[in-house]
Amino acid sequence: MPGLGISLGRGGATTFQQDLKNADCIVIQGSNMAECHPVGFQWVMEARERGATLIHVDPRFTRTSAMANLHVPIRAGTDIAFLGGLIHFLLEHERYFKDYVLHYTNAANIIREGFQDTEDLDGFFSGYLPDEGKYDIATWQYEGVSGTVPAGGHKQLYAEPGAGKGGEEEGTTARFEAHKDPTLQHPRCVFQLLKRHFQRYTPAIVSQVCGVPEEQFLKVAEALCANSGRERTTAFCYSVGWTQHSVGVQYIRTASILQLLLGNIGRPGGGILALRGHASIQGSSDIPTLYNLLPGYMPMPHARQGYDLDDYLKDHAASTGWWSNLPKYAVSLLKAWFGDAATKENHYLFGHLPRLTGNHSHMQTVADMADGRVKGYFVMGENPAVGSMNGALQRKGLRQLDWLVVRDLTLIETAEFWRHAPEIDRGDVRTEDIQTEVFFFPAAAHTEKEGTFTNTQRLLQWRDRAVDPPGDARSELHFIYHLGRRLKALYASSRERKDQPLHDLTWDYPTRGKHEEPSAEAVLQEINGYTIADRHVVSGFSDLKDDGSTACGCWIYSGCYADGVNQTARRKPAREQSWVAPEWGWAWPANRRLLYNRASADPEGRPWSERKKYVWWDAEQRRWTGEDVPDFIADRPPDYRPPEDARGVDALGGTDPFLMQVDGKAWLFAPSGVVDGPLPTHYEPEESPVRNALYGQQCNPARLEWRRRDNPLHRAWADPRYPFVLTTYRLTEHHTAGGMSRWLSWLSELQPEQFCEVSPELAAERGLTNGGWATVRTARGDMECRVLVTERLRPLKLNGKWVHQIGLPYHWGVTGRVRASGANDLIPFVADPNVEIQESKAFTGDIVAGRQATGERAAAGAPERALPPGVPELRRDSPSVGDVAHAVYQEKWEQEP
Amino acid sequence: MSHSTGNGVTPLDRLQRKQDGRNVDSTLGVLAGEGSRQRVKDPESAYPAHGQQVSTLPSRAGPEREEAPSYYGLPAVKEPVWIWSIPAYLYVGGVAGAASVLGLAADMAGGPKLARLGRRCLWVGTVGDMLSAGLLIHDLGRPERFLNMLRVFRPTSPMSIGSWVLAASGGLNTLGLLLGHRRGWAGAVGRGATAGAAVLGMPLAGYTAVLLCNSAVPVWQATHRTLPLFFMSSATAAAGSLLSLLPHGPREERVLRPYRLTGKVAKVLTFAAVERDAARVSEVARPLKEGLPGALWRTSRVCSAAGLLLEVLPGRARWKQVASDVLNTVASLASRFALFHAGKASARNPQATFQGQRQGLGAAEVMGHTVASDGKPLKFPLPVLR
Amino acid sequence: MGQKGFFTDTTLCIGCKACEVACKQWNQLPDDGFRFTGMSYDNTGALGASTWRHVAFVERPVPLQGQATGVGDFSWLMMSDVCKHCQRAGCLEACPTGAIIRTEFDTVYVQPDVCNGCGYCVVGCPFGVISRREDDGRAWKCTLCYDRLGEGMTPACAKACPTESIAFGDLDELHTRAENRVRKLHEQGVTDAYLYGKDSANQPGTGGLNAFFLLVDRPEVYGLPPDPVVPTVKGARTWGMVALGALGMAAVALGSVLAGREARS
């Protein structure tokens, strides 16, 4: 989650759900919290009961809106304009929290001379490389710093052009302090750049872009200002309504900037709550299933970087700030993986780690599969044939494999793609022509195995096994462990160099029972970390060493097994402890519940106000203290100023609450870490009904887009074939791609059929009747569904033009107890360049009454519908990376030094 | 479009649907919940509401949302689950009860000359009781379910009272039939039984009205004062007609004639009273005017009137008498079926429930309060009869 | 044991249907088929023999007090409905077999092993709650988790409710809580809020409901009757009329016999 990570230092929600009850105002935008996070929503309800104002900004009136004091309908894909408008409002009317902004953010930093803004370049920042569709970020840097100012929260970028090493030679805090203007007047200081960047985001523009009337927008602005400052705080909650855009990361950046200007980060009832999805999706980025990260947000080494651990560390370890500790965490990780075989001499076997050669994200991999470049594929706990974009292309990819392993609870569409799929029903693809060998492994459900979930607020909660899994069903742990064991055995006699990592891997978890189920607690202990000498669990990441004397599977989780106790299994009821409930489960880092909480005190270390006190400096004890574990160096006084030559953590001053950052400040302006711009900019989605009203540049110039015959895109804007905005989302009654809900009759009966939500106006225009059938189409494919005509959706007026939005829940697929052809067969491969997330929240399409689906899929060879005569195709801009065939892309990297 | 999309179309689907509609694999989970004993043959059939599909905008569900709100026009009370045998029973039970009463009167006051009439009535009563039990059992499905009725006696439940009355009356009538003509103590017992059955015949003819009125079905509840009188007079008329249609002598005819006539007159009057009671609220009365029950109700009205007219017209031609009695019988049957179906229809119409109560036909009718549960005043456009 | 009940505060309901599912799961009730109704997000329609909790979704062309929305005059009400466990329960009073009893928790419970499926309770309930499952032949409704209460547990639906829209507890406490809640809402300007069926003063026809509600629109909007009455209240009058009718029947019979005899002599 680089949006938060780059701005604040850590890629996780800054606060916890229980803290929402302290908010005076809660803005839920880009999330349908009541429907998708109903249990956490109780704290929103509690805040509302205590008098907080609840605002929901969403294209639709949802169950969340039903609870809100103010619901603002917005055009999908335009939140940066809306939030940018709020930023403009704060700056214009001087309503920001001056003391906070000045002391805790990089507002005063001066940016290099050569920096040019989107204001100057009509939608581009300086450094755009049109051939590559990428930015060279050299001009975005702080003045006086050579090379790149490294970002704290998300470091994959280093392998990308324009980033890399640098800025670290004379790396002390001093180099930042020297080039600041505390009066915030310097024309190149971040504050002034911000002002200039957002000067166009006026209420009139907001209304024109988002379809939000000015008075409604101003209502939100006033509510925010009235509920921020010393005495009051406002919290933001978002989820995938913000992330699933080709500018997704920048959405979060905009919210971070806004919350920083309002002084709402690190304070009770404030913050940005990223509501995450699957039970442990936070866990799966902490100990990542992502291709470009190692556990604990350490970057995955890139092939360009050579094989040397020292190079890697020099590249990534910041000279100041918390990331100066990287060597300790990296070496401990290698020790955990390779045990005694990892020594200082062999660079702790750093060479055994795989290397990135480019984009290996989900969509790129599927495109490679479709092109026959991938032989085998493991799908564990995912249902891409339904849940991922351009379903037909996903299935095309599966068809080109030699083998596919699916581990799931039920026979999901991804396991059945060879006999149940629209293109098979239609006869475009014949089962007998599919070569893929499919192995289905029944998986144990969460009740049938033990382990932890890391939830949306970084909280690890241990879960016991209630029953043994039935039949052949086994846990993931069992599968992976025994697969590893067998591979090790299989290659035991191999002397080949490439097999050496398998030999060196430590793979010695104790097992239990006749199925030899590995012990999850043993794994957790390894994640926590231990001393090599006596195998003693460490008490936290401060115990980790870079000399090979400690091992740790994930440094941010270090402490979860402190004192030899499974801290994640603590279940002391909230009523028996303080409201922060520190003894329920265990939160990373170091059991902190509210991050950056040093910022809840003023620069002198006193609470900003009695009402909002949380963590403060106790002058007598000479320690930080309060409700939570202080997110700061416990004994560093507020008046500490680092000496000129201070390095590492010592270089953080007493007023630097964002200690993961090199400069200890929150980043209003991001000199690095975000590949599509240091400041968020409104771009239209890849497919939009209108032209970008703000800039000549229509879409995010750095977005990833796959221009292939099997992934056709609509005209960039105002495509007459596909006039409506489509957006997809969830329903409380189902879960994601349906594997866990469409097979259950108790859930299925609650939402039995795929439907679309349309406004009465659109229904009248297209002759749709409530309860009747409709067919929704895009260039990728079509889908039949029921119609729900509702006033919860209204057309929006943009600059005199009416825009209709159609809502589509995306839970259905072609197997299971309730079925439909699935909304994701409509959506193209287009992605945000930072995290390769798909754009599924805003695209265009058409709707007609009746059951008229043909079942044709572009990815199964259907011809494209031509534009009406006289309507020209619109070029978006130069090609982006995804556009280049993978082989070419890979080759290009290999050629570079 | 194709076989794997849309709901419930593939054989696999149907197989899955044939499961019991629960998500418990009995090899893995214990079926011990309260509802686990619920037998399921066809999960789809459970909901009448499911068949309903709303095609108006949800926010405007029901065209007159503002004036006459409801929840998507769905019923506010459940409609009766009974089948045709219940209205048939309403007729048969009434005839049996009335006949028993007449029989007793003949036995007591008619002297030996009317013994044949008494015996005939006893037969009609007994057979009627048997038939009634048969009809009830048909509705319940299994004979032992009828016995279950006699587990307890519950004065608040007209069905309980009625079951006991029917059972007792049937038993006594049978006893009377078997023993009544004997001598000695057996005969005394038999005659006593017949008398008992006859006394029970009156509630038997009337309780069925309470059975209906003592319900949340709007049109039944709305007629709770007049329906018993209608049922009982109609039973009298119907018994009279039936006995008249059966072969009988002049002596019997002399009794049956005034009996019939009074019954038919009373029936016509009480019919109008029922109609008036229902008409206090238009939505409540609606099913007596429209659709199948409306047609049956009109049939009943016309037939009763015609039957009465033929009865009072001068002349004693046999055909006229037969026509009158057949018409009257048809009227009786039609009215029972009309009321039964009207009950179903009025239960289905939420406005019958809502408007009836808003206009004072709910609890206010008997309890006299003037505001509804939402604190809004109740409207009393109709005189509140106390 | 004390009187137990539910106070369902519809202003807190987020329509998540957790209660509906929790009820089905705990009680192992079957599904009712899969059909799209077009009734907002309500696809189960009504309370029935195998749906003992039901969440209603009301889309109204009327704004909600305290709410401003960009979609015009509109609001969305949600309400989790259930058997009311009436103080005077129409179903219980109607049941001829004694299958329906009042428990030690003052709740109304159907004993499935006694029920003979006569269906009389179905028309006895003024709220249209209890109903007969046709392929089962017996009447079913919410038990107020009789099996859980006995173990000192909270009913499954209330336990699952994330927002405490369903509050379970002792009736007196619920009454106090509900009154406070209404007062607070009124202070906040939601003057439409009122309690439905709290006690016999509010709902004389039922003597008050053990499961009562806080509503913000007319009861009809949620499918609830405005002035329900346990039918038996009117029964006394009806029996009176039967007595009158009986007199009449006897008189007519006797009169006819006497008249017939007279005519002969």
Ligand SMILES: Nc1nc2c(c(=O)[nH]1)N[C@H]1C(S)=C(S)[C@@H](COP(=O)(O)OP(=O)(O)OC[C@H]3O[C@@H](n4cnc5c(=O)[nH]c(N)nc54)[C@H](O)[C@@H]3O)O[C@H]1N2
């Ligand atoms: N019941 C249930 N709960 C779930 C899940 C589930 O499937 N079912 N899934 C879980 C998972 S994996 C996740 S990631 C989370 C997701 O949680 P959410 O993000 O809350 O879920 P969504 O429904 O995908 O989208 C949220 C809202 O974004 C709105 N939206 C669409 N486009 C835009 C836009 O451009 N701007 C704004 N402001 N809003 C927009 C949609 O109308 C929708 O109401 O939920 C989790 N919780």
Ligand SMILES: Nc1nc2c(c(=O)[nH]1)N[C@H]1C(S)=C(S)[C@@H](COP(=O)(O)OP(=O)(O)OC[C@H]3O[C@@H](n4cnc5c(=O)[nH]c(N)nc54)[C@H](O)[C@@H]3O)O[C@H]1N2
């Ligand atoms: N159009 C559109 N598409 C979207 C989204 C959207 O908002 N709009 N949201 C996206 C988001 S945020 C997400 S997270 C994805 C989700 O999409 P997927 O992850 O593809 O879908 P799920 O249904 O969540 O798949 C999880 C599978 O794991 C199985 N499972 C459950 N427990 C276990 C277990 O313990 N072990 C194993 N092996 N399997 C298990 C389940 O049965 C299920 O089939 O969808 C994405 N797709």
Ligand code: SF4
């Ligand atoms: S499914 Fe789990 S994570 Fe989601 S709201 Fe319910 S309890 Fe919370």
Ligand code: SF4
């Ligand atoms: S609501 Fe109906 S079913 Fe429930 S107790 Fe009252 S009368 Fe009986």
Ligand code: SF4
């Ligand atoms: S159906 Fe069962 S519970 Fe209902 S009244 Fe008849 S016996 Fe009683």
Ligand code: SF4
């Ligand atoms: S109390 Fe129990 S039986 Fe009643 S609705 Fe709630 S969960 Fe279902």
Ligand code: SF4
């Ligand atoms: S569980 Fe609670 S919030 Fe959810 S639908 Fe039921 S009553 Fe409403």
Ligand SMILES: [Mo]
């Ligand atoms: Mo997700």
